[in-house]
Amino acid sequence: MAPDPASHVIVHPNVLYVGTPAFLVGSVNPNGTPNLAAASSSWALGSMLCLGIEADGQTALNIAARPGITVNYPSAPLWPALVRLSRLTGRDPVPDAKADRYTYEPDKFGAARLTPQDSELVDAPRVAECLLQFEAIVRRMTPGLSGEYFMVEAEVVRAHADPSIVRPGTDEIEPGAWHPLVYAFRHFFDRGVEVGWLPSSRMAPHPPVID
Ligand SMILES: Cc1cc2nc3c(=O)[nH]c(=O)nc-3n(C[C@H](O)[C@H](O)[C@H](O)COP(=O)(O)O)c2cc1C
Numbered sequence: 729m730a731p732d733p734a735s736h737v738i739v740h741p742n743v744l745y746v747g748t749p750a751f752l753v754g755s756v757n758p759n760g761t762p763n764l765a766a767a768s769s770s771w772a773l774g775s776m777l778c779l780g781i782e783a784d785g786q787t788a789l790n791i792a793a794r795p796g797i798t799v800n801y802p803s804a805p806l807w808p809a810l811v812r813l814s815r816l817t818g819r820d821p822v823p824d825a826k827a828d829r830y831t832y833e834p835d836k837f838g839a840a841r842l843t844p845q846d847s848e849l850v851d852a853p854r855v856a857e858c859l860l861q862f863e864a865i866v867r868r869m870t871p872g873l874s875g876e877y878f879m880v881e882a883e884v885v886r887a888h889a890d891p892s893i894v895r896p897g898t899d900e901i902e903p904g905a906w907h908p909l910v911y912a913f914r915h916f917f918d919r920g921v922e923v924g925w926l927p928s929s930r931m932a933p934h935p936p937v938i939d
Contacts, residue, residue: 747912754798755790763818764836786818795866796850800858804918859890
């Protein structure tokens with residue numbers, strides 16, 4: 729049957745953040761102190777993460793100089809920490825384009841009320857409160873078409889998980905126990921109820937039952 733042309737309306741959303749996990753990027757400033765940035769633009773394939781990182785932030789400068797970073801995934805109750813970070817930059821002076829909205833903050837962890845935790849393979853600290861944390865090495869930074877962002881390809885070299893989200897007796901994440909903070913159209917959500925799984929799941933009780 730042909731789609732009903734009246735079934736959708738044309739919209740003009742001012743952002744295209746359709747709902748992706750929010751995360752916190754840990755990096756190292758030139759003076760050796762840690763920086764922390766809220767972000768949500770990413771995808772993963774195999775051990776590679778591709779992050780969308782704004783070109784005028786301190787994080788982009790830090791990554792270009794020191795490729796060891798952490799990518800930390802807050803669960804839903806941590807959403808206020810992202811609000812606390814949302815108008816702060818580790819860059820001094822604040823770039824002109826951000827001057828009306830952002831303030832320089834050298835202690836992002838303190839401002840966010842989060843705790844730095846030493847990493848094992850990179851200099852950048854992890855975020856202790858995040859139940860899922862990746863240590864990663866940036867392998868390539870590609871300027872985006874607009875010049876306003878980089879596509880940052882980072883190889884995850886170590887993953888850390890709080891035992892509460894690990895299936896006992898395995899070293900795998902228990903999908904039902906993990907509640908990433910979802911960022912959609914500038915609002916934060918917990919993830920919803922489970923509706924299904926793939927045949928390739930190693931955690932499912934049986935293959936998916938579909939028509
Ligand atoms: C929920 C949320 C999502 C964000 N997503 C991104 C993102 O995907 N990439 C990015 O570069 N900045 C993102 N930002 C904005 C950065 O946090 C902001 O540019 C900040 O200045 C970066 O800090 P820095 O200058 O110390 O690196 C996001 C901010 C919030 C609050």
